[in-house]
Amino acid sequence: MSSDAARDGWYRVRMPVRFRDLDPMGHAHHTLPLVYVEEARASLWRALTGSAGADSPDYIMAEVTVRYHARIAYPCDLSVGLMVRRVGTSSFLTDFDVRDPAGVLLASGRAAHVSYDYAAGRSKPLDPALREALQARCVAAA
Amino acid sequence: MSSDAARDGWYRVRMPVRFRDLDPMGHAHHTLPLVYVEEARASLWRALTGSAGADSPDYIMAEVTVRYHARIAYPCDLSVGLMVRRVGTSSFLTDFDVRDPAGVLLASGRAAHVSYDYAAGRSKPLDPALREALQARCVAAA
Amino acid sequence: MSSDAARDGWYRVRMPVRFRDLDPMGHAHHTLPLVYVEEARASLWRALTGSAGADSPDYIMAEVTVRYHARIAYPCDLSVGLMVRRVGTSSFLTDFDVRDPAGVLLASGRAAHVSYDYAAGRSKPLDPALREALQARCVAAA
């Protein structure tokens, strides 16, 4: 997996499809775009926070929509893109896409994330430094 | 997994959470509601078609939205519900929910499915008998 | 999933195969017997310790062997068996099998587990009460 921040606001990582991702239909199971996008998000998170650790535990997914445009084949080195679309007090929106090496769109969608206090069991305000970093990357949807 | 068709139109199956479903946060990974609902859909499919086989290969998911209401714990025997919401010529909509044994809502959502001709690589009309069976179960959203 | 402790020393649970367990060959991927057996082990663990919680975090797997006897189909309610074979100071051995509802052997194997102190990063003696409970269930291999 390698990453780059394209000039257009999309943060992209490359990631290989695994044989285990496939289902009996011979394509990646319909849950896999979410797994691929999670890697892009974790990579962006590490870039924004300077942390080398795991996907930060202090936000949770509130809602996600995935649209399936074409079958994801194996083997394939996917390009997975992430774009910050809106940053609120305790939540943020991201758009994502999954493309084949030629740029063909395979899956796309949007996710709403909430900053979460696991000890208290409720949402909490985004860390100010992280909020600022997210806003600096934010490209409002047309 | 056991199943029953409640009087209110929701088709429900029970299914145990597995340890492997959990992620480092200690709850089921956010892809798992889709896996649980797939079992409800396959069970309904077997009931409607009289087939004992695998999840039918002749429809694909076009779009799905999941909302996360509460963390899914382990161990837990979930109740997973499915409701047919609309039946078109070559597609149908389903609503779903995932509940704990006390009925507490953990996840919910909606999926759009398209009848698919794998050989031709394009959508095809729903089989008339299946279409009729789906319509007989359909409860239009309010 | 339901469980019972058969008179012959095998602890058994029932567990449904999921569609997501399958790979493109149409049978459960070869990692799945380990996932099924993990559920039997966690269930036995809860029975032995009286805990309602997750698979105990204080032992790790040191080595496992799986033999594949027949393909695992879908849908199927498997019977998964676990037998304690040897109990040492800080480790224990288990044998396992995975059978179809007619009792046909699909997979079998043996695992070595080590009691582990995550904070210290090394093995530790088994808790005396747990060690006694494991020994009471132990049936030495012929």
Added chain:
Amino acid sequence: MSSDAARDGWYRVRMPVRFRDLDPMGHAHHTLPLVYVEEARASLWRALTGSAGADSPDYIMAEVTVRYHARIAYPCDLSVGLMVRRVGTSSFLTDFDVRDPAGVLLASGRAAHVSYDYAAGRSKPLDPALREALQARCVAAA
């Protein structure tokens, strides 16, 4: 994932750990070494057969042993190695290892594979060209 055939007979690929590979203990679940090794095997298969397609469907796993040497962390770019150890008429043995970027051994093991005729439901002789290619790579265990 990139690959290279080292002079010592080990075929190696690189592969990123995913967040979804982790379990509640914060390391890759104990099934994951098998998933990583499957990618090395599929990559070697494509190199040997010149095929660009999926993991060949014409062999199955008969038995596998995994030893766990150290926890697999995230994020991490693993090095996964594969070595052909014996080639028979209808079967072959492989050794494997999983290492961190510094070469530290995390998991290792051995797998027995059988050439399989899915239509007939029984083993079949290895394809002569493939058998020769495997033998050319084979390094008998000491």
